[in-house]
Amino acid sequence: MxxxxxxxxxxxxxxxxxxxxxxxxxxxxxxxxxxxxxxxxxxxxxQPLVESGTFQGTGTPPVIMPGQSVQVHFSAAKGEAITFACMYGWSNDLFFAPANPGIGLYDVKGMPMEGDVSDQVKLWDNGTRINQQPGANVTHPGTADSKNITEVNGVDAQGNTYLAASKLVKATLKYDGNSMFTLTLQNISGGTANETPLSPGVWAISYIAGGNLLNSAPLYTAGQPTANGLTDIAEKGDNTALYSYIKGITGxxxxxxxxxxxxxxxxxxxxxxxxxxxxxxxxxxxxxxxxxxxxxxxxxxxxxxxxxxxxxxxxxxxxxxxxxxxxxxxxxxxxxxxxxxxxxxxxxxxxxxxxxxxxxxxxxxxxxxxxxxxxxxxxxxxxxxxxxxxxxxxxxxxxxxxxxxxxxxxxxxxxxxxxxxxxxxxxxxxxxx
Known part of the structure; x- marks a missing residue:
């Protein structure tokens, strides 16, 4: 990190x-x-993070089923970005997250961004389990592995295929005024070859100072081993440990x-x-x-x-x-x-x-x-x-x-x-x- x-x-x-x-x-x-x-x-x-929090569905368990959505409300300055992580539920250890440092919130002219930003959402392999064919019959936790975090671009290391993350999770930004935004995450995987629930997740925003984010990768780092409780999200959909970590560096x-x-x-x-x-x-x-x-x-x-x-x-x-x-x-x-x-x-x-x-x-x-x-x-x-x-x-x-x-x-x-x-x-x- x-x-x-x-x-x-x-x-x-x-x-x-x-x-x-x-x-x-x-x-x-x-x-x-x-x-x-x-x-x-x-x-x-x-502390390096200005804001952080959690999100989850409304059912029991509180997963986000196909067709359902959650909202995250936050404030942000120019140059700051919002990142999040949640589990691809019907997998062994895959998770959705934007590429670091997160979803951009202002354009090059400093104007707030609005609309569909789904293309900034990616699918990642946590590297801690051998991937089975994704679906409701995946065995948890599965066979242990020890790899670095990698992006899944259509196919994983075991040859299983996936639609682009933007075809499974729709992310929409709305500017509410006075530096406040709403990010809506909708599960649109229903009826696709990669239908899956989404787990409860975490989100975070880093401070920016002198044009530099103080923590540009608070949740994960591509090419590095998983850390700080992300494995619990990627394997079990449990956001408790990772949120405890990011809450401790938010202030x-x-x-x-x-x-x-x-x-x-x-x-x-x-x-x-x-x-x-x-x-x-x-x-x-x-x-x-x-x-x-x-x-x-x-x-x-x-x-x-x-x-x-x-x-x-x-x-x-x-x-x-x-x-x-x-x-x-x-x-x-x-x-x-x-x-x-x-x-x-x-x-x-x-x-x-x-x-x-x-x-x-x-x-x-x-x-x-x-x-x-x-x-x-x-x-x-x-x-x-x-x-x-x-x-x-x-x-x-x-x-x-x-x-x-x-x-x-x-x-x-x-x-x-x-x-x-x-x-x-x-x-x-x-x-x-």
Whole structure:
């Protein structure tokens, strides 16, 4: 199975800003200052799959008989694909699945695909059983074999013949709007020489970053031995083990944009206030695109603001999450603070429409020490229509253009309408030392 690719430079994220730093001069009436260091780190233990699930028939057992169909509902960004696997029921170890990375969902112009995509469905031999002539009389489990996964193109290794997979399984895509699709799989094998029930199956969608899928083969790899529970589907039609595997690698993957840090005194948090609409000072570019330059410039001239910084991660600019155990991105900044000063930060949830992490309420006491991660919350700027994070066609860092709206800034609920996020300290870690 493919694993996370090493990510150094993401073309879609290269537009995020470089560092911006400014300080207002202290006057002679300010109390003595002391040095502290703020460190922000992306500690998210990221996963390669943005969505996954199962499907099955409605009968007992829950197979999909000829003439019956199932539907899968999901969201996807440009460049992402949906893959699935289910058993050719009247075989020893054959399964239906698209060729990797799956069924394409957008055309070359970035428009959603719709209609019959059956030609992308293939028939595969799992390689773990000697194939008998397919049909209701196949003996299960049959004689063991030890071969790699291979595509069945009309005839298997034992000389048994098959119609094209597209003549047995009809796959239809419908675009439901706002990055949401419905895939319908219909068993059309009835009355053919290869009539068969279809087993319960699994489906998955990989994240895309910088034009590369993080896992382009989550269910199987042609030419390689079967793994991760696929054999249970191919031989028995049991999707339990394979779904347990893909569920374990489905979750959150997001970079954090260069971090805005503000030191202020005698005023409320100058970055935002919940319940208000975006002030038009530059928070929207930060929340939608990860660009803090406009907001930093606006804050620099604000009364009560003592210092403003924008901190990009070395090399990558964005703070990448933990990938295959490799530490996530981290930035630090030395600050000069005095009694009464407060600190607030803001950074984009990179794979969203306009979500941003920020210091809750009126920030934190700038003179305190230690872990202040619990002071960070996730907010919705209310300036762009939300979509499934990491699977939205209008998300800027996934080559999209945000759809504008005007709603008050609010905390993102968890669970939310799309997914369940880890606890905030499991995503972003902030300390003062």
């Amino acid at each position: 493919s694993t996370f690719k090493k990510l150094h430079y993401w073309p879609a994220i290269a537009l995020l800003p470089f560092a911006f730093a400014a300080c207002n001069k202290d006057d002679d009436h300010n109390p003595p200052s002391r040095q502290t260091t703020i460190t922000i780190e992306n500690v998210l233990k990221s 959150i993957f997001t970079p954090l944009s260069p971090v805005l840090v503000v030191v202020y005194n005698g005023i409320d948090n100058p970055i935002y206030k919940t319940g208000e609409v975006d002030r038009g000072q530059g928070l929207a570019p930060l929340a939608q695109k990860g660009n803090a330059d406009t907001l930093a410039a606006a804050l620099k001239g604000m009364k009560g603001v003592k210092a403003v910084y924008v901190l990009p991660a070395p090399g990558t600019q964005v703070l990448l999450p933990v990938i295959n155990g490799q530490a996530g991105g981290k930035v630090s900044q030395d600050l000069h603070v005095s009694s009464g000063d407060r600190i607030a930060i803001a950074t984009m949830y990179g794979f969203s429409n306009d979500w941003f992490f920020a210091s809750a309420g009126n920030g934190v006491d700038a003179t305190q020490k230690g872990d202040i991660s619990s002071s960070i919350q996730l907010y919705d700027d209310g300036t762009a229509v939300n979509q499934f994070p990491g699977a939205g066609i209008t998300q800027f860092n996934l080559a999209g253009t945000p759809l504008q709206e005007s709603q008050p800034i609010s905390q993102v609920p968890n669970p939310n309408a799309f997914t369940t996020l880890p606890a905030i300290p499991e995503i972003i870690h902030v300390t003062l030392q």
